[in-house]
Amino acid sequence: MMTSDLTAHIARCVGGDRWVVSWLPGRTLSGQQAVTAMTIASTVAGHSLGDAEWAMLDGLALALGLTAREAVGMVATEQHDLRRPAPRPRSLE
Template identity: 40%
Template structure:
C-alpha cells in the first residue's frame, strides 16, 4: 500500500465497542488510545470510529487496522531490535537491508 492508492476506511459506528481497557497480546486498548509496552508508538482515537497511528502520519484506520499497526510496531521494536543488536545494527537498519535485498515482495 502506498500513499497514492491508500483509501480512508470506515466502519459502522455500532460495530466496534471498547467499553473498558482491554489487553490483547500486550496491546492495551482503551476508548481513546492503543499502546504496547514493547513500543513507543501509539494509536489515538480521533472520532467517527477512526484512529491515527503515530508512525503512519496522514492515515486513518478503523480499530482493527490501528491494532495491527501497533502490534507490528511492537514486533519491530522488540523481536527485530534483539536480532539487530546481535548483528550490530538497529532494527531500522536491519529492516532496511532486508527491504533493499528484495526480500519483501
Template identity: 45%
Template sequence: MQLDSKVTRRHVRSVGQDRWVVSFLPGRTLSLEQARAALRVADDLDELREAAAVLGLTLLELVGLATMESSGERLWSLKEAAHDVASAAAQHGRSGSR
C-alpha cells in the first residue's frame, strides 16, 4: 500500500507490520500516524516556500525570522550587525596598537 501527497511527488509506502517509509526520510521506518504527519509537513513546506518567494526570502530565512520573532529574540538587520562588527574591529585595533 502507498499514500501519495496531494501537493508534491512525495509518498509513503508500507513495509509491513504496520510500519511505513517516507520517500524523503530514507532509512527510517515510521508508524502510519508519523508517516502521515511527514507528508503533511512536506506539503506545508511547499506552500511556505511559495509564500517565502513572494516575500523575496528563502524558506529557511522565512522560518528563521518567524521563529526568532515568536521566541522574543532581537532581530538585527544586516546594517546593524555590520556596524557592530566594524565597531568591535576598530576597538580591537586601537587596543592592539598600545
C-alpha cells in the first residue's frame, strides 16, 4: 500500500504490478503510474498551485492520460477509501 502524510488518498496493490488509487476509481495502474498518481495527490493537498506546480502536474497527469485540471479536480472530489475494512469482532455468545 502507498500512503502519504500529505493526503488521505492511497494506492493499493491488487496483485502483480497492478494498483488501484483512491482518486481514480475504476482504473488499474502500473506501479509507476500509482507513484505518479500519489505524487499528484500529495502535490495538490493543501497547496495553492503556482505556474511551476501546474507545469509539473501537466507532465505527471499526461502519464495517466489526464490533463492537470482533470487530475486536480478528481483528487479534490473523489473520496473512495480503498483500505480493507477491519474484520468484525465475533460475538462470544
